[in-house]
Amino acid sequence: MPPATPTPPEPAAPGPLPLVGAWGTVSRAARPVVRELLVNGPSTRTDLARVLGLSTGSLTRLTKPLTAAGLVVEGGTVHDPANGRPTRPLDVVAADHHFLGVKLTSDRLYAAVTDLRARVIAETSEPLDATTPEAVSARIAGVRERLTTADTAPVAAGVTLGGAARPRSDPDAAPRFDAPFLGWVDIELSERLTRRTGVPCVVENDVTALAHAQRWFGAARGLTDFALLTVGAGIGYALVRHGRMVPADAVDLREFSHHVLDPGGPMCTEGHRGCIASYLSTRSILAAAAHGLRRGVTPEEVAALARAGDPVCRNVLRPAAWALGAALATVANLCMVKDFVVAGEGLVLIAAEEGCVEAGIRDRRHRDHGSLRVTTLAPDFGEWARAAAVTAIRAFVLREE
């Protein structure tokens, strides 16, 4: 059996949430136990103690109040593989708590209701006819009414957006966001939403939320090191090293999306040649296709034309796919990660050009290109809405005192 490796502490959850039922009694020390059961499923006390670097005595002491409160239950008897003794694995009661997740884009919202294990119970999407914070809050309150029932009433809600939280001098103050796609500058949303929906609400950057969700309940489960890249209206990037997300502000992310892959490449709106955004942002792809076709086009048209063999669209999408591969290899080379999750609606455009993604990786990772493991998420917003619900789950389970 490998030596015990204590799980690294979780980064701070997005914001404080009020006590919710019996969960409010979960001590800070017991939260890693809940997280471990939630993410990795039922476990014997011996295994839990080993994974968390605790003595079995401490583990029993921590889990006793959880089982007494009915938050954690014992399953049927099994024989402990470590010592052969009969034991009853512990598990979290996941189906009793529900969470609402909402991902905002510039013109639509995507919503999901999940249980505590992020299993989706209901989902929907609606147009955003107005994007003022008041109008968006009212729309989310309406979605909460329409999407949940008395049996699935959410205990917390998470909302994610393509924006960055401003640095806070007071850690207790609600975060304030800048969200260019919504035209928001210095906007407080979580308290406004909590008042409007009657549900404790946390707000987080959408790419950060997606990376956390992949770590807890997705392709990156069990990984301590991986990177997430997203392509669409903007380029998103999140890096997890040693089990913690590397902090990044809006300036860092802007620099990432304008990192130059090829100084002879296409031009972005800021005048760089060959930056990641110049190849991969939806705006760049549409502009390049429109230039070649001498008319405006939609993303769907570009994808369909490329599939039909149109030389202009193929010659726009092939370099875009190459750029994704080159960006992945660049991150791998500089940050020493080999596991990647790729997501975003822009993947619809380059889905047919997988060979070019591979070529981009080979061009920038000369001898070891086969070692990168890339998982691609479905290019729709369902996973983003689920990730927004996970933001609420994380805040709920890791609740700051």
Ligand SMILES: [Zn+2]
């Ligand atoms: Zn640029």
